[in-house]
Amino acid sequence: MKNNNEVHKAFLLGISRQLMWGYVAIAIFMIGSGLEQAFLSKQLIEMGFLANQAAFIFTIYGVAVAISAWLSAILAELFGAKKIMVFGTITWLVFQIGFILFGIIPENYLMIVLMYGLRGFSFPLFVYAFISLITQTTPMKQLPGAMGGFWFAYSLGLGVFGSYLPSFTIPKVGYIGTLWLAVLFVGLGGLISVFGLKNVRTFDHCQIEEESKEPFKDSITILFRKPKIFLAAIVKMINQLAANGYVIAMPLFLTSHKIGFTMSEWLQIWGLMYLVNIAFNLIWGMVANHLPWHRVVEWFGCVGMALACVLFYYVPYLYGPNLIAMFGVAALFGAALAAFTPISAIFVALAPEETGAAMSIHNLAGGLSQFVGYGVTGVLLSLFDTAGFVWSMAGIYLIGAVCAHFLAAED
CATH class of the missing domain: 1.20.1250.20 (MFS general substrate transporter like domains)
Structure with missing residues (x-):
């Protein structure tokens, strides 16, 4: 049984030290994943699309996010949270590149809807699968602190850097250059998660007693x-x-x-x-x-x-x-x-x-x-x-x- 000193070494402010690189990955991933939110609607209007067309794009994106958020925990249980995070990273990168090359640059509305919607399906696979990993690696009494760390990292990436960074990049590299910059952040976040979480171990209390067949x-x-x-x-x-x-x-x-x-x-x-x-x-x-x-x-x-x-x-x-x-x-x-x-x-x-x-x-x-x-x-x-x-x-x-x-x- 671990003594208090060992527990203190394993957890800092209630956050598992073995997951620390995962929190870093979440923050960096969310910088990229939310980078366009501050300007995409304005960009679409400037491209000549109507306000209701822009609203429809965000609606499809949101529906995809909700469905994927629901599926992410199930898939993490079936295939492992770390594998789903990798899959989420790869698909996000593929659909972001498609969004830029086949949607934004040629100003193809249908491809914008399709690719942005599919990208919306990808990001919860990374983010919410990490929540599943937290529940699988953190003792019950430490969960609030661990979840607090998650939302800190998530909000830091999306709400702070993801919101303010475009104000600096758009004057320098434009809208499309900023969208490409998002690829770099998400790719970096994904790589950090792969190498930083490879030795993560789970706790028994989070294991399913009898694997569900449905x-x-x-x-x-x-x-x-x-x-x-x-x-x-x-x-x-x-x-x-x-x-x-x-x-x-x-x-x-x-x-x-x-x-x-x-x-x-x-x-x-x-x-x-x-x-x-x-x-x-x-x-x-x-x-x-x-x-x-x-x-x-x-x-x-x-x-x-x-x-x-x-x-x-x-x-x-x-x-x-x-x-x-x-x-x-x-x-x-x-x-x-x-x-x-x-x-x-x-x-x-x-x-x-x-x-x-x-x-x-x-x-x-x-x-x-x-x-x-x-x-x-x-x-x-x-x-x-x-x-x-x-x-x-x-x-x-x-x-x-x-x-x-x-x-x-x-x-």
Whole structure:
């Protein structure tokens, strides 16, 4: 049995040291995978495509992401997480090259839709397969910290470097040159994962007691056989609703004549939110190692987000374009959003003998969150004014708190 010193050497801040290169790979991979998100819609419009055509491209991409996210955990159980990560890297590179050569350069709309959609199917195979590897290599008590490390790396690559890097590369090498640069980042991330994770060993608690002969069926029926997994999926889907919805609604509200922020100030507010969120992904992971996981999600995540949603409206409504005050609100928003970090570990704890099926639902809920967020935002804004929208979003998070209340893992 390992003594405390050996455990400390194996884990740093709850993160397995044998997976450290995997976290580096995720960050670098996501720089490349998200590099075009800041400019692709503008590029498509400048190429002469209509706004609804650009929206359709992103819709197909999102559908592919959701399906692949669901499949990734199942495939990782069947063939091994590291093999699926390699497959995800190779297919991403193939479809990105096809996207550039056969879609973007000749401005062929059908090939853009096809290749970008297939590329959307590829990236979850790498990213979500690594989540499966985390569950297979990390003791149960260390899972929140390990998942916090994952979301830190993911957000650092996608939300920080992936968002800001194009502002430097586009003036130098243009849109197409930046798309080629993404190939380099993803290829490097894939190589790091291959060599950095080759000696990774798994823990017994994550092994399936009896190999399922119907993994695809089990990944659906688990929703009915284990009702808490269904509740956890609702919470996971609610997780990112405001992050996806407020990025649409709040620029319109905050930069209106009634409030008075500039677009540059809005971008600073939202950028600060992501910086705080990245830091708190690690912090909440460590906190959850010492508190009941579902309580962290319930109170700091769901209730915290309900409060942040309301403050995002009423602070500027009452005090006007006070940038310092909004920085405080954005910091609360980012910290509360990160408090959902333990939900990934909760899925595993609720079905330790069916981690593949449980994580497939976790990944599907995460993939669907973007669509639900955009859809809910569109419906709510069409029915209510901004105040009605923010109170509705706060209410949804309180529903999430009720669901999270019942997510304690049974002994």
